[in-house]
Amino acid sequence: MTTARHPIAPDTVVVGAGLAGLACALDLCRAGQRVQLLEASDAVGGRMRTDRRDGFLVDRGFQVFNTAYPQVKRRVSLPGLRLHPLTPGVVAHTPAGAVRLTDPTRRPREAAALLPGRALSARDLAALTALTARDTFPPAGLLTRAADRTTRSALTRAGLSAQAIEGLMRPFLAGVFLESELTTSSRFFHLVWRSMARGTLCLPAEGIGAVPAQLAAGLPDGVLRLDTPVDAVTDSGVLLADGREQPAATVVVATDPATAARLVPGLDVPATRTVTTYYHAAERSPFAEPTLMVDSSLAVLNTCVLTEAVPGYAPPGTALVSTSVLGGDTPGAEQAVRRRLAELYATDTGGWLSVATCRIDGALPAMPPPWPLSRTTRVAPGRHVCGDHRATGSVQGALASGTRAAREVLAAAETR
Incomplete structure (x- = not known):
């Protein structure tokens, strides 16, 4: 793969080389x-x-990588990513203490730890088991055709008590949806719950960036051009930031929602969620397993000792701890996170080194009900928009939207 300019005017320009843009470009090239x-x-x-x-x-x-997504199975070489699994389930820190939330259909003995005296009543555990089974085993189409409501409403209708929702499900799902009130589409929740039950959450050996890098390696030479910002979509193609024009009969905008709205005036885009992740280095691992921890107080969304899964994420003899919070980085936030980590891990975090602070604006689209799980990418003749904000806020959603864009571009080309 090189990044040289194509010598002949392209049929299609794709703007943005995230997962959606890569999927679209790959399918168009193959066609x-x-x-x-x-x-x-x-x-x-x-x-x-x-x-x-x-x-x-x-x-x-x-970011974790879920092996169960259909688009992942279609497009990604899992051995090439050298995936390292996280421990199934999460450890939730609640007022009653730390409890392990695991898939009761896969690990019934561990799920028993959630019974009375811990976090769930026997009725809650039965409801959670039934919910997981309903989401896991039937065809996915049953979930996508179901009535859409908030996730909180869906959990209540499934028979989970307020204690179970607040103490376990809300803190866990807050880290998945990047919102803490469980207002996200229940159809999306059921699909996510299904994928978690059917797949494995992993970390690639070279980081999450290895996933798009692998996809990009499949592009023909001359297709990808880096460091090439687009200022505008024009009647004849796109206008580059350096003032040059790139003509094309078709333009696919595969950017984040804010950029898409700038390039395609009048485009309806959703609100987005912001998250900040703090990375700390410790001389010793504070938790001797690759397990995601969640905090029922929501002082932090989740935390994980990444080097328990992939030692190569840090220099030898060093542990790398990732911790995420809702919203942006504010004055004093890192110190507050450090204090909460001392409580969660029951260790002194004062000597931990701050490695990086990553604020991610637009990390996920807000997906309130009723949320269309897929929508057309065509916004005008020869103009398309794709991305997770046009489907679902996930790797699956981004890849599926890019796939649909390519399919609709090709269908339109056949009629010209």
Whole structure:
């Protein structure tokens, strides 16, 4: 793969080399189209980027890779990512103490730890088991056709008590949806719950950026152009930031929602969620397993000792701890996070080194009900918009939207 300019005017210009743009460009190339994939930054991936800092591998925000997504199975070589699994389930810190939330359909013995005296009543555990089974085993179409409501309403209708929702489900799902009131579409929740039950949450050996990098490696030479920001979509193609024009019959905007709204005036885009991830280095691991911890107080969304899964994320003899909070980084926030981590891990965090602070604006689209799980990418003749904000806020959603964009571009080309 190189990033040289295509010598012939392309059939389609794709703006943005995140997952959606990569999926779209790959499918169009395989169909025989001449494609230019224009990326404003110095690498592919969009929000899925990994930086190297003083011997540490730091993702731009805590991100895990789910092996169960259909688009992942179709497009990604899992062995090539050298995936390291996290422990199934999470450890939730509640007022009653730390409890382990695990899939009761896969690990019934561990799920028993949630019974009375811990976090769940026997009725709650039965309701959670039934919910997981209903989401896991039937065809996914049953979930996508169900009535849409808030996730909180869906959990209540499933029979979970307020204690179970507030103490376990809300803190866990807050880190998934990046909102703490469980107002996200229940249809999306059920699909996420299904994917978690059917798949494995992993960390790639080279960081989450290895996923888009692998996809980009499949592009033909000359398709990808990095460091090429687009200022405007024009009647004849796109106008680059350097003043040059790139003509194309079709333009696909595969950027974040804010950029898409700028390039396509009048485009309806959702609100987005912001998250900040703090990375700390410790001389010793504060928790001897690769397990996600969640905090029922929501002082932090979640925390994980990444090097318990992938030792190579840090220099030898050092532990790398990732901790995420809702919203942006504010004065004093890092110190507050450090104090809460001392309580969660029952250790002194005063000597931990601050490795990086990553604020991710627009980390996920807000997805209130009723939320369309997929929508057309065509916004005008020869103009398309794709991305997770046009589907679901997930790797699956981004790839599926890019796939749909390519399909609709090709269908339109056949009618011209």
